[in-house]
Amino acid sequence: MGILDLSSELAIGIDIGGTNTKYGIVNHRGEILDKGDIKTDAYPTIESFIEGLYEAMKPIIDKNSSVGIKGIGMGAPNGNYYTGTIEYAPNLPWRGVIPIAKMVSDKFGIPCTLTNDANAAAMGEMMYGAARGMKDFIMITLGTGVGSGIVANGLMLYGHDGFAGELGHTIVRPGGRKHWSTGAHGSLEAYCSATGIAITAKKLRAENIHSALNEVAEENLDSRAVFELAEKGDETAMEVFRYTGQILGEALANFIMFSSPEAIILFGGVIKAGDYIMKPTKEHMENNLLPIFQNKVKLVFSELKEADAAILGASALAWEA
Amino acid sequence: MGILDLSSELAIGIDIGGTNTKYGIVNHRGEILDKGDIKTDAYPTIESFIEGLYEAMKPIIDKNSSVGIKGIGMGAPNGNYYTGTIEYAPNLPWRGVIPIAKMVSDKFGIPCTLTNDANAAAMGEMMYGAARGMKDFIMITLGTGVGSGIVANGLMLYGHDGFAGELGHTIVRPGGRKHWSTGAHGSLEAYCSATGIAITAKKLRAENIHSALNEVAEENLDSRAVFELAEKGDETAMEVFRYTGQILGEALANFIMFSSPEAIILFGGVIKAGDYIMKPTKEHMENNLLPIFQNKVKLVFSELKEADAAILGASALAWEA
Known part of the structure; x- marks a missing residue:
């Protein structure tokens, strides 16, 4: 043959x-x-x-x-x-x-x-997507949970035990919100996963009784519902993403000061919120970086079709x- | 020849x-x-x-x-x-x-x-000291500032720009103590450097008027002076290291969930405090780890003579x- x-x-x-x-x-x-x-x-x-x-x-x-x-x-x-x-x-x-x-x-x-x-x-992402040709990047998946994959020196970072890259479980608000599964207080996942966003939305709609978020049935109060109301101009819905983006941006700044990546790639259902999540994330990421890292690290959405x-x-x- | x-x-x-x-x-x-x-x-x-x-x-x-x-x-x-x-x-x-x-x-x-x-x-440390033979470890230097060096997959982690490993500037207490030089609020260095320890000592001695720390002249109130009083049984001096170790331990847990190292090696003047700093650091490090990381990562002092x-x-x- x-x-x-x-x-x-x-x-x-x-x-x-x-x-x-x-x-x-x-x-x-x-x-x-x-x-x-x-x-x-x-x-x-x-x-x-x-x-x-x-x-x-x-x-x-x-x-x-x-x-x-x-x-x-x-x-x-x-x-x-x-x-x-x-x-x-x-x-x-x-x-x-x-x-x-x-x-x-x-x-x-x-x-x-x-x-x-x-x-x-x-x-x-490295083989077919937004990280083609990159040797140093961090992938953050914002789904039901928050996952991460880290590439450094062109190699997937597995670490000594094979469990490197559990960034969703890093503590970003010591003493903060309790995680539903791990019991840890203030982990990134507790705030920036789809689950965390729903919790934030419940909290903020209770404090803002005129928000249209109050018209959404509890079982439908997810990241997509918040996005749709933000699109309609609901201030509280936008605030949900600003709050989420602030915490995510602060966490990303810490990650950048760890591994100095060329890019951070965001992936998962939450990124459907587009600029509502991207803008505050980028702003707080930059604000929390040392000058030597500022305005250098690309923050982009995944280029792979989620399905x-x-x-x-x-x-x-x-x-x- | x-x-x-x-x-x-x-x-x-x-x-x-x-x-x-x-x-x-x-x-x-x-x-x-x-x-x-x-x-x-x-x-x-x-x-x-x-x-x-x-x-x-x-x-x-x-x-x-x-x-x-x-x-x-x-x-x-x-x-x-x-x-x-x-x-x-x-x-x-x-x-x-x-x-x-x-x-x-x-x-x-x-x-x-x-x-x-x-x-x-x-x-x-990798060539001559405590990290001989290791492919994944993190070195934390606790001196006037807090520095770090990260080795992953057997390679020094420089990152895309060559500036990887600025762990002293990661934010561990959002909105917390202002850094004297960067202006950032709540960075690891603001608490866990020798400079940060002196600030903590000043704060705690003001709150504990019977502590012998109050007998130390301001210009001599450094990590060594606090250690010497801890050795003499001064509760407030011990509390300075417990407070420092809690913040350091929480930060180390986050670093472990990033790169899954075999060991974390502590170096610099602050480690002369021995168990006063090591014990609370280890305790809070373990308490903040996901179970898959607990009781696996060695936390040790440098084996190199500081000079x-x-x-x-x-x-x-x-x-x-």
Whole structure:
């Protein structure tokens, strides 16, 4: 068949979330050739999950196997790159330490590399998105929680234990808001995740009885609802993002003074608020930097389509492996 | 003369401080064969400084030049590794951007590498001290200011601009104590440097009129004086270190969740307080970590003799270059 064209090789990306697991087959240009998903929480045991994933993915693997599949990259909450294990992930159905990378490698007969979901997003951004060509950047995911992936000297920062980049759990307001899950007071995630924004919105609407935020049913009071009212000129809704952006900007300034990145890339549902979140974040980030860092660090939104980013990010791991 | 024995090669370390500049010739085992110093502030221009440094060092360079000198490593405040320039260092007599690495290389005819003083200390610790064999650690220098050097994936973290590791300027108490030089509110340096400890001591002795701290003359109220009274059982003096250690420990927890180091190494005059500073720091560090990081990260004092550390650290740069 002649010489194998390496650039035509493919990678598999798998993103394991609490509700859904998404998978796809990706080429070097970041195009997803085939994709699909299964329900994570339909599988009470890890063995049944691996079996279900294999059955679902077999048709698209068979279809593409003639080209050559370089590897499987997998992103999962609490995924450890060094050990290939998911460790005590509170939002997944399986308890304890799960050697999932080895289980997938064995079942599929394809090498599998694991990392946590935020690191996978950073890999995707470096390979296909806003961080192409960068050697030093920080990815912040603003979703239900706040995750992060840090690249330094061109390498993903895993640290000694493989758990580097838990920036959502750094304390930004000592003695502040209690986190619903960790119990810590004043962590970044408690304020700047979608969950945190909903808490802020509840607090501020109680203090501003004329705000249209008071007309939103409690179960619908999320980042999107606040954004929509900000668009309609509701001052309190805008204040929710100003408050969030101030805390996020202060935290980003601290992160910059740690690793001096070229850029910080924001990703996740919260960034749909656009300038409402970007402007106060940038302002407070700059205000809290030493002069030697000011007006140098790019603060940008992700360039990856959110629906595909998780698969692309996970697949990027396979190229690196 | 036969084959050159590389292990007998020597390196020069130069540490530029606001008052004194120390230099020494160092072998691979971290032994200082010759050393000396000149007064930094006796040289109003950088040209006269380079000339003075050369005249002072020439005898020991000539004496050792038969062995082979691999290079000159230099540590200086605001020293930039990438550009070899000292940039706007507030405590040095020379203004603006000083291309000191090139000036020294040209004058001495020996390649010269520059970094900031805290990074140099980290290099020294990695080459000769408590961080030997480690690929991920953070060095915190607690002196007049608070400096830091970060090693990740076995590499010194310089970041995109060469200024990574300004952890002393991260904000740990938003809206808190104003920094005497940067004007920022609540930075780590404002609390945990020797200068910050003296401020805390003044504040606490005013609130505790029976403390022996009130018998110390204002100009002598430094970290050492507080330590000596803590040793004598003065509760307020102990409280100064508990307060300092709480803030330092909280900050270290945040740093750990950034880069997941194997160890944090504390260095500088403040560590002479021993357990008075170590115990509260460790306690609050552990209390503020996510469980996945708890009881894993070593918190230790530097193993380098303080008088030699700056020269050793700077010299370590020359081996790496």
